[in-house]
Amino acid sequence: MITPPSDLTDHLGYRLRQVSNHVSHAFARKLADRQVTVAEWVLMRTLHNQDPIAPSQLASRMGLTRGAITRLADRLVEKALLARLANPDDGRAQTLCLTERGAAFVPQMAALADQNEAECFAHLSADDRAVLLRILTETVDRLGLRAPPVD
Amino acid sequence: MITPPSDLTDHLGYRLRQVSNHVSHAFARKLADRQVTVAEWVLMRTLHNQDPIAPSQLASRMGLTRGAITRLADRLVEKALLARLANPDDGRAQTLCLTERGAAFVPQMAALADQNEAECFAHLSADDRAVLLRILTETVDRLGLRAPPVD
């Protein structure tokens, strides 16, 4: 019994990648005006309205390594969007928090995210959008993917 | 009137990225045994059961640049999974096709894709899977994203 390879376009994973890539790239183009990348935005958004947080904690929250956080943080500090705060009690430790300028950026970028959202999913009914969000959220929970400010 | 930044987790784009990244990475780990990356797999799958095709045509079909195709093709040729065929009528032109070994790999990798699919979306009802696929496919069509063997 021969099983032909299932059609690539029938794979959820494949479609997911197609759509996700498009949405992310469209968003990246919008953020580019602000000189910020999508990864930087996610970090900033995660930090927004949060108490200062240690890089290592941020790493686990975002599902990245500490090294990756160092790099992202370096770039954001350079742009004066993020600050590193020393810990007076422990010379090794530090915490990260947005600068005033960085915090002011967040709502602007969130508006761009909303706009991107509207553009990319304009064709879907409110119902379909809700269903899509539900399914994705369920999947994130089931797969145990890092949800942002959970803990 | 103050509008707080909408919750990041409410963005479809954000959730999409989370899920898509996870699914792709899980698949990449499976493919790693075969020494093939996800991008290479997509190229191979696109070529499977197709007549030999020009790199430039493949580029537009996959939504990549010619340079990107050259790189992917280089790696696959190195692994003896892909061959470049010269065009006797035009010294500039060439076509790409899978080697016998490459063609034999495709069904194996498709099985891995199916397995990955099953693992990542096991928690969804058949109904939800179908709805998700429908919504994503509609979105791909509406956004005019490159669907693989369309033309």
Next chain:
DNA sequence: TATTGTTATACTCTATAACTATA
């Protein structure tokens, strides 16, 4: 010795733009 953050290194993915050979 264990922990925190940094650095060195490496690789994939992809783009842009310049380049080569051929038409």
Next chain:
DNA sequence: TATAGTTATAGAGTATAACAATA
């Protein structure tokens, strides 16, 4: 001159693993 493919270069995004400073 236009076209097909390649190459050079660059940068994002990430990982692993070694390292320095501090505890």
